[in-house]
Amino acid sequence: MEFAELIKTPRADNVVLHRPFYLAVEGTLCLTGHHLIFSSRRQDNAEELWLLHSNIDSIEKRFVGSLGTIIIKCKDLRIIQLDIPGMEECLNIASSIEALSTLDSVTLMYPFFYRPMFEIVEDGWRCFLPDEEFELLSSVTDEWRLSCINKEFSVCPSYPPVVIVPKSIDDEALRKVAMFRHGSRFPVLSYYHKKNGMVMMRSSQPLTGTNGRRCKEDEKLINATLRPGKRGYIIDTRSLNVAQQARAKGGGFEQEVHYPQWRRIHKCIERFNILQESLIKLVEACNDQSHNMDRWLSKLEASNWLTHVKEILTAACLAAQCIDREGASVLVHGTEGTDSTLQVTSLAQIILDPRCRTIRGFESLVVREWLQAGHPFQQRCAQSAYSNSKQKWEAPVFLLFLDCVWQILRQFPCSFEFNEQFLIMLFEHAYASQFGTFLGNNENERSKLKLPQKTMSLWSWVNRSEELSKFQNPLFEANSLVIWPSVAPQSLQLWEGVFLRWNRPSKFLDEAHEEMINIIKYNKELQAKVNALRRQLAQLQTVDRMQENLRHTQLGIVSSLGSSSVSKLHTVLAEAGTLTSTQLCG
């Protein structure tokens, strides 16, 4: 298909762009296969706006006479308005944008066309491979093995080709367990807690059905993670009621009789359209310009967004608590094990594992617990808060996860190597990106699409020092401890960086951030300078002492030594860059 067919009017002049908190700008609008480009060529105020079509969530048109107005609402929650003279041009442009922002074939998406302008230092597609992860694990325990049972995605279509399972369970048993779990998502290792050897596993629901089917291999598999005489916890991310209802559809939960060593705890984490509606309501509330405080608070409450944040964080804290405080192993699942399960397992790791709070560690977590674990990004992130589609598989599951991370980051501002911008960047790329990382719904689809060969990885771009510096938290000081966030309502806040980002000017907050960076940077430089000066002083004192000695013994050559000492002083000081030679010699 040629994009040109979809673009009836590739260019319009005298278009006026309106954005909140900016003056309206007049310029030229161009449509390309993947971008909407607006550029104003005015001398004093030349600027360009590039918007990916895939970032457009919805589009509205309005007409006043022959002046058309297009309102574009983006998946990153921004809203822009374009005034386009001429009814036909406006209609053409609107319908083109509509078509281009809703292409149904993945292979037509921008990542397949994007050619990077930067040098690739490290190919992101080759980072964070399961083998590396397993190598780390093998250095602390030998109770686990890497199984290639899913090599051709033949056992579980939403699992990666290799998974980590208990050593004592062979592939034959795994095959049987897979038959007993929803979507064949048998229990696999999610996290190993080095401190006490406890583990977190994840899976989907067991297919017990109404007649209480059981699977001995399943019981054996999860029991293999228990220490002798110890109990474990199953955290079911559904309420007991929902879990019971699931039995009617062939699903269910682990029955006490068959899993006597496990205690089951039900937590209610919502999914699908309930979350999607929550996001839509929240964003609607944030965009409300009315000055009515009661209305705002009531809409914020009614959106239930913060309730979801609290529920998810609470479940994650519970999982972390079982592992770290109770010294028990944990199995987490909901229904499919691709949404709320992953929220809980990944957040628990952030709480427990300092590595996940570094940039690379967090990237690795996203790869392991979201991409490889088969969170269906393409379905979930197809639309955002402005969608009016009634498809039921869209849901801001990943955004909620990022929001929870932000809440923990806010409570432990010095314990994360990355900053809020890093999380916002991941949110943007999950919904619309030039990179292939978040395309597809699982590794199986990604391999069929040949993403590693045909697209660029987000990590290849992010992990270059130019980009990394934007995402580094200046306050970071490695903290090896478990960090327990507060989940009291008073401790949780609306994530302004995402939800109010386009609704308020950020100048003063940006300046504060800049100031903070400067203070810390200046201190570091000062410290380096003091250290350098100390070293010189020590050096000079040695030279001086030598000189003294020489003076006493060999008076004859004092003058030449003296000058060499001065020149030595000269060089060390020049190294430190603190003095100029004129100051020294003068």
Added chain:
Amino acid sequence: MEHITTPKVENVKLLDRYTNRKAANGTLYLTATHLIYVDASAEVRKETWILHHHIATVEKMPLTTAGYPLLIHCKNFHVAHFVIGQERDCHEVYTSLLKLSQPAKPEELYAFSYNPKMSKENRETGWKLIDLKVDYQRMGIPNDYWEITDVNKDYEICNTYPPEIVVPRAASKAVVIGSSRFRSRGRIPVLSYLYKENNAAICRCSQPLSGFSARCLEDEQMLQAIREANPGSPFMYVVDTRPKLNAMANRAAGKGYENEDNYDNIRFKFIGIENIHVMRNSLQKLLEVCEMKSPSMSDFLTGLENSGWLRHIKAVMDAGVFLAKAVKDEKASVLVHCSDGWDRTAQVCSLASLLLDPFYRTFKGFMVLIEKEWIAMGHKFSHRCGHLDGDPKEVSPVFTQFIECVWQLMQQFPCTFEFNERFLLEIHDHVYSCQFGNFLGICHKEREDLKIFEKTHSLWPFLLQKKQELRNPLYRGFTAYKELQPNTLPFSFQFWCGMYNRFDKGMHPKQHVLDHLLSCVSQKMKLEDSASDLENKLPFLDGPLPSEACSLSKVGRAASKTPMLNTPQDYEGEPPPVLSNGASAGDIGVVSDVDQKHKENLSPHQDLHDLNDTVNMLNAEAKDGKPQHH
């Protein structure tokens, strides 16, 4: 001491409000000024100090298996839940605290017995730290239009105003006196703030005694004089900060509001800020929400909405913004009043000044602002804070709301205030503590009668001593920002957990950016010192180069961003200090150093020897930093 029948009770439990952790067991002491609880069960000695004056309510709760519960609510939002073994002990502590928390006579207030062992001269210097005349000078007053008059020197015009007030030069004594007879409690229009850039002024007064039709020629002349003192504008605003309905109801009592027809070129406007009773109830509801045991998000947000608290905060902020905009953008003078002009009027005028003038966002400026708009102009601190045993209906969190508005501004403009959140909390604490004389009584006259300037200490020098921990490390200086234009859409207002749940440490961030940055700042000063010290030493070592060494060290100093505030220390040979970010937090659980902190806040301040230095330094800063006319 006659109120204390049981100075010591053993085996008292202190319950934790939120977690079900084991209650602490210890000993409760009553001293003349504090309730002190020493936790014997903790590994480290842990003390909880509660100042008697901070106690808002003491309740005896129904008997439990553990004993007789005693619930104490403090005015700084500390809540302590004790359980006492014997009913008799519980009752005696209860009756003692009732008397101790609200004495009958002002002489029994803490300030009159508080003795920081300071010389008489230092104490007097402390009271002279804030001189309102200097602030009027800063505004350029007296000038052609405004004068400072002592017409109220014997409190004949108005007994709740200070002796010296600023009125238009054009208003004769007869006009002033005439106007005072037409204003509730004689609180005539006086100047609050003059915006020098365009001569627009903010003035304040009480409601006119207009009833349904009464007029007063002098009052009309007074307003005309105010309007004409700003030749740049053909009109002036008269802002009634009450809801219209309240103002109309007042007419029946012979009070009311200005009739636009009777005054030349005024634009009259209502801004609906609710009265003290509504505010008191709103805070009560808010605190109930804050105290809920494990509320859901919905419970909390619904409770927050139903309390109306943030709605009221927004109303006050909106009014302040309206005033600032009228003055700056419309170049019009504004006369503000409510009923008596000492609650809402004080909030709104001080907020507008803060928005218009960066001076008020400095340590000194904020002290001046509180002295000027609140203390001098007769905000009834004693009644509003319930310092003495009196009418509970007079108590209202009017000042708390102002402090919160300032905090909300800090959230939006993090680099514009010289001080940090802790400074606000310290002031808020001491408004209730009665440890210092500043906030005693209801007006200047009463403070004179109580001889507070002779018998008590001023708070401000004590706060200045703690400047290092109260400063805002992100502050960009006096000239970086001028007027502030805050966003007042509802989402711009946050619940202030650090105030209303201040003592529930578990709810706060476990690492504080502020602490981290403050330690950076102090580290920076040490590093700069050792850098210049080392630079001095280096050339000296290798022969005589003294002149360079000196000039170098000077250059180094001048280049540093902030002036040296502490005495330079010899830092040679010591390892660099480790940055502390309080990172330990997470794993250890919630260690309650709140109590420790609390104790530090309110126990007698020490290290007073350099008080004079502090005062002098601050005065010097004021001279250097601000343009002065005389």
